[in-house]
Amino acid sequence: MGKNFARKSIDPVGESKPRIDAREKVTGEGLYADDIQFGNKLLHARIKRSSYPHALIKKVDISKALALPGVKAIVTGDDFEGYIGLYLKDRHIFCRDRVRYVGDPVAGVAATTEAIAEQAVALIDVEYEPLVPVFDPEFGASPQAPLLHPDLGQYAVASFILPEAGTNISNHFKIRKGDVASAWGKCKAVIERHYRIPHIQHVPIEPHVAIAKVDEDGEITLWDSSQSPFAQRDLIAEALGVSQSNMRVIAPLVGGGFGGKAGVSMESLAVAIATKVNGYPVKLLLTREEEFYTAFVRQGMVAHLKMGCDESGKLLAMENTFYWDGGAYTEYGVNITRAAGYSCTGPYEVPNVRADSYCVYTNHPVGGPMRGFGMPEMHAGLEQCIDDLARQIGMDAVEFRRRNCLKANSILPTGGRMHPTGLSECLEKAAEAIDWGEKSPPSAPNKRRGKGLALMWKAPAMPGNAGSSAWIKLAEDGVLTVGIGAQDLGQGAFTVIAQMAAAAFGVPYESVRLATPVDTRYSPYEWQTVASRITWSTGNAIIKAAQDARHQVLELIAKAWDESPDDLDIVNGMVVSYKSEREIPVKNFAVQGLPKEGGKGWMGGPIIGHGNFIPSDVTGLDPETGQGEHAVVHYTTGAQAIDLEVDLDTGRIEILKGVAAFDVGKAINPELVKAQMEGGLVQGMSSALFECLKLKDGYVQNPSFVDYRIATAADIPKIVQSILVEVPQDDGPWGARGIGEHSMVATVPAIANAIYNAIGLRFDGPPFTAEKIYLAMLDAGIVKGSK
Incomplete structure (x- = not known):
């Protein structure tokens, strides 16, 4: 299906990228130029997928397909017994x-051409016995729902994930803080709301593609555009029962990912097929339709929110319940559920909290991580409730947030204390940027104008031992080559890594190159490029590696000059002495070393620095109360504000101005940070106004860009303003925190609050399409017409 067109990666930061040599470029693009790298040995794979949302497999007949000329191998679930999964191992590579x-892999075919593989897939006969499906997570969590994973109690699971055997609940995270029951009687106002957040797709421009090869000696190599090459290596090797040292992942430039290329989705299928055709590379490329059906989706969610405050506007209690539609297998979904649980109050101090966050199996596509990791979904309703609660007691929404938002040492829902944060400043600056409190006229008589804002917070959702490492080696010309396991998804990670390495060692940015593509055999370990943690976590490892190399340089020169290292420095690639005023270029000794005095041999030698980083103080949480001293490493906080117009004739929304203000700790590269803030706002706007994966009885109804709309350049607000607030993070490189995901978290509620300000209507969830807005205005009598 479709042709294999050669593709070219476009660097998002243009000429400012670190240099990558020609050999590395060929390797990086080899995934697409497979006719060059693999020649005529390349086999093409296609997958036989389920057409039922839930069914027993009675028989899989591959005899006709095997007899087809050009078919080299066919694999089924009978060939692979192992389970795979990041936090909860709940699925086989092929269904057993x-x-x-709909789309669950049942069998895989490797053939000499894609057309033959497609033909073979059609010849595979699968006999099913349909079972009762589950399509609603709230129903799925009930005792009345049929069990989708009867063996849930036997699955291997991470210690901080709490599945409930004998149910469809793959994780149940709880917060129990204070006395919620007694707090309601002290409240002047109480709000209860229900919201339903739809599934959305990551829709990267480049679909998933992987090439796998098993050598005659059994060593496995996987080439794929991955956010998680080390995690893929570990998970696939474990599922196949092979050593991680015999599994190698090479990850060229990713392009778009947004979380959809994290972990393992389709990559294990290519590897499994390749194990049956040793010596032949096997390529699996998803069609766009398969992207919608079978790649990770952002989970749907049903939220029940209740909150109350006293007469002064002080929040007293929250009681929130989240039912996450984890899909057929919960992969990252269980941790998204956990993240929503420990962040359940939003960025507010609330003394009494009760929260239940459930990840629920359904017969929908597999829920995975997407930009924001559950925070956009959770904040969507919560921040609308904050607006409504403020209105109910007659208080301005900005003032209400000012009184309640987190500050340094505020008590968190998990019982710990908030680190220093610039959230209040973000709120003030965002409100000021849209002239909050001033009534602005609409551009035409048939339009209504409204303003809205929302706050957010997000922590890196990761295990406490998620580590980063780096190495730095000096070349004969004084250039630093930096080894990393992190990926650049367009967020500018490679640029920032090069900047940090240059600054920490003491060379110009132009004197740094990165050892890419990431190759798990040679690159230093990186947990995953997720959680907006690379600048912070990898940055710390880079600094340590640079300091290690720098220490070696200064010790060597101090010995050669008989001076103290404390009197030496490295500036623009030159070692200088503030005591003797001597200087020497690093390139003069970086590899060859220096001669000893009197010609008595040499000292020094090739310099390589090493560094690693792992969070050292994250503590566990009580499984019954969710209380603990230090649940996460830190939170990034911020605000977004929207000024928009609603067309009364069509219901169409036009965003006139979008404002993003975030506390980033320290902006290592301010322009890249602003670009992330702008891009996140537009992506958040896309999910607010357009995006919805329409599912009917488990079948995707809009699996193409014809029917699944995303925001384009034509939809971008006329004005987008990015505001940097910098309150340093104590353990961040130069005080930096992440910003990649945060910038789309508050967009949906900010737009929803602006819509309410314009026309006085609330909706139970996005997208706020023109049709939905117009029909609601008709029902409310705001406009007159006929449906």
């Missing part, structure tokens, strides 16, 4: 006993 969503 039952299928759980």
Whole structure:
């Protein structure tokens, strides 16, 4: 299906990128130029997928397909017994006993051409026995729902994930803080709301593609555009029962990911097929339709929110319940559920909290991580409730937030204390940027104008031992080569890494190059490029590696000059002495070393610095109360504000101005930070106004860009303003925190609050399409017409 067109990666930061040599470029693009790298040995794979949302597999007949000329191998669930999964190992590579969503892989074919592989897939006969499906997470969590994973109690699971055996609940995270029951009687106002957040797709421009090869000696190599090459290596190797040292992942430039290329989705299929055709590379490329059906989606969610405050506007209690539609297998979904649980109050100090966050199996596509990791979904309703609660007691929404938002040493829902944060400043600056409190006229008589804002917070959702490492080696010309395991998804990670390495060692930015593509055999370990943690976590490892190399340089020169290292420095690639005023270029000794005095041999030698970083103070949480001293490493906080117009004739929304203000700790590269803030706002706007994966009885109804709309350049607000607030993070490189995901978290509620300000209507969830807005205005009598 479709042709294999050669593609070219476009660097988002143009000429400012670190240099990558020609050999590395060929390797990096080899995934697409497979006719060059693999020649005519390349086999093409296609997958036989379930057409039922839930069914037992009675029989898989591959005899006709095997007889087709050009077919080299066919694999089924009978070939692979192991389970795979990041936090909860709940799925086989190929289905063995039952299928759980439309698109579940049942068999895989490797053939000499893609057309033959497609033909073979059609010849595979699968006999099913349909089972009762589950399509609603709230129902799925009830005792009445059929069990989708009867063996849930036997699955291997991370210690901080709490599945409930005998149910469809793959994780149940709880917060129990204070006395919620007694707090309601002290409240002047109480708000209860229900919201339903739809599934959305990551829709990267480049679909998933992977090439796998197993050598004659059994060593496995996987080439794929991955956010998680080390995690893929570990998970696939474990599922296949092979050593991680015999599994190698090479990850060229990713392009778009947004979380959809994290972990393992389709990559294990290519590897499994390749194990049956040793010596032949096997390529699996998802069609766009398969992207919608079978790649990770952002989970749907049903939220029940209740909150109350006293007469002064002080929040007293929250009681929130989240039902996450984890899909057929919960992969990252269980940790998204956890993240929503420990962040359940939003960025507010609330003394009494009760929260239940459930990840629920359904017969929908597999829920995975997407930009924001559950925070956009959770904040969507919560921040609308904050507006409504303020209105109910007659208080301005900005003032209400000012009184309640987190500050340094505020008590968090998990019982710990908030680190220093610039959230209040973000709120003030965002409100000021849209002239909050001033009534602005609409541009035409048939339009209504409204303003809205919302706050957010987000922590890196990761295990406490998620580590980073780096190495730095000096070349004969004084250039630093930096080894990393992190990926650049367009967020500018490679640029910032090069900047940090240059600054920490003491050379110009132009004197740094990165050892890419990431190759798990040679690159230093990186947990994953997720959680907006690279600048912070990898940055710390880079600084340590640079300091290690720098220490070696200064010790060597101090010995050669008989001076103290404390009197030496490295500036623009020159070692200088503030005591003797001597200087020497680093390139003069970086590899060859220096001669000893009197010609008595040499000292020094090739210089390589090493560094690693792992969070040292994250503590566990009580499984019954969610209380603990230090649940996460830190929070990034911020605000977004929207000025928009609603067309009364069509219901169309036009965003006149979008404002983003975030506390980033320290902006290592201010322009890249602003670009992330702008891009996140537009992506958040896309999910607010357009995006919805329409599912009917488990079948995707809009699996193409014809029917699944995303924001384009034509939809971008006329004005987008990015505001940097910098309150340093104590353990961040130069005080930096992440910003990649945060910039789309508050967009949906900010737009929803602006819509309410314009026309006085609330909706139970996005997208706020023109049709939905117009029909609601008709029902409310705001406009007159006929449906």
